[in-house]
Amino acid sequence: MPEIQHPAAEDLRRDPRPLLGRTALVTGASRRGGIGCAVARRLAAYGASVYLHHHVPHDAAQPWGADPEGPEGVAAGVREARSDPDAVVAHGPGDLSAPEAPAALVATAAEALGGRLDVLVANHALSGSDGTLDEIDADMLDAHWATDTRSVILLAQAYARLRAARPARAPGGRLLLMTSGQDHGGGMPGELAYALAKGALASVTRSxxxxxxxxxVTVNAVNPGPVDTGYLSGGPHAAVASMFPAGRWGLPDDPARLLAWLATDEAAWVTGQVIDSEGGFRRG
Incomplete structure (x- = not known):
């Protein structure tokens, strides 16, 4: 049998800044209370430079509204978390439902981050514009497909082309997708368009x-389960909390910790997986 080669002792010690010198694009990072901002803060705390994508009109049209301090307020919160004072934290808008927008965003982010992109976190999604089987229509299906699925594949395509164009294919490439709980329990019968679009991402992860x-580049998807980003309150909020063994909702930093770990070299042997980060959430 060949001799097993163990890592050197110093390689086993946890690096407090495992992403130092690397770059990341996080989409859907437009609110300080959202998962995108939490992910960006984690990546910045690990040493990465980060570009934040936002689409403020989407949030402004939702019951929770846009962040009162706007995209610059979100970016300021990410800068506050930096472990490397020289790391870049930049941001820019984009309506990713437009066919040309994903490639443009990847190019803009790479330019802002010094011409390279190591980590892409596709966190954005369309909220609302959905319904039950009796309520959905072609426009709802098309809207969710365009934003939640098509744009992610086009982002992945642009990212792949950027990586392929580099003279040396450096390690550390990560594509991280966000799916949902459409494959668990009773599914999501009240959000069929969203469930379809997110289910497609789960299905395509291994491919x-x-x-x-x-x-x-490794590719993984995370199902964050119900996360308290301010979209429920009162009785419905308490009812969901009771379905967790811990008696509380997931917080934005809960899935952010997993996503940030997947971006590090510690997760270099994990790819093609859909990982649940739900805190033992019990459906039904």
Whole structure:
């Protein structure tokens, strides 16, 4: 039998800044109370430079509204979390439902981050504009498909082309997708368009992992479960909290910790997976 080669002792010690010198694009990071901001803060705390994508009109049209301090307020919160004072934290808008927007966003983010992009976190999604089987229509289905699925694949395509164009295919490439609980319990019968779009991302994760393997990029999806981002209150909020063994909702930093870990070298042997981060959430 060949001799097993163990890592050197110093390699086993946890690096407090495992993403130092790397760059990341996080989409859907437009509110300080959202998962995107929490992910960006974690990546910045690990040493990365981060570009924050936002689409303020989407949030402004929702019951919770846009962040009162706007995108710059979100970016300020991410800068506050930086462990490297020289790391870049930049931001810009984009309506990713437009066919040309994903490639433009990848190019803009890479330019702002010094011409390279190591980590892409596709966190954005369309809220609302959905319903039951009896309520949905073609426009609802198309809207969710365009924002929640098509734009993610086009982002992945642009990211792959950017990575392929580099003279050396550096390690550390990560594509991280966000799915939902459409495959658990009773599914999501009240949000069929959203469930379809997110389910497609879960289904394509392994195929993308194979497509990205030659580029030294791992691909994984995370299902964050119910996360308290301010969209429920009162009795409905308490009812959901009671379905967790811990008696509380997930917080934005709960899935952010998993996503940030997947971006590090510690997760270099994890790819093609859909990972639940739900705190033992019990459906039904």
């Amino acid at each position: 993308l992992a194979t497509a990205f393997a030659d580029l030294r």
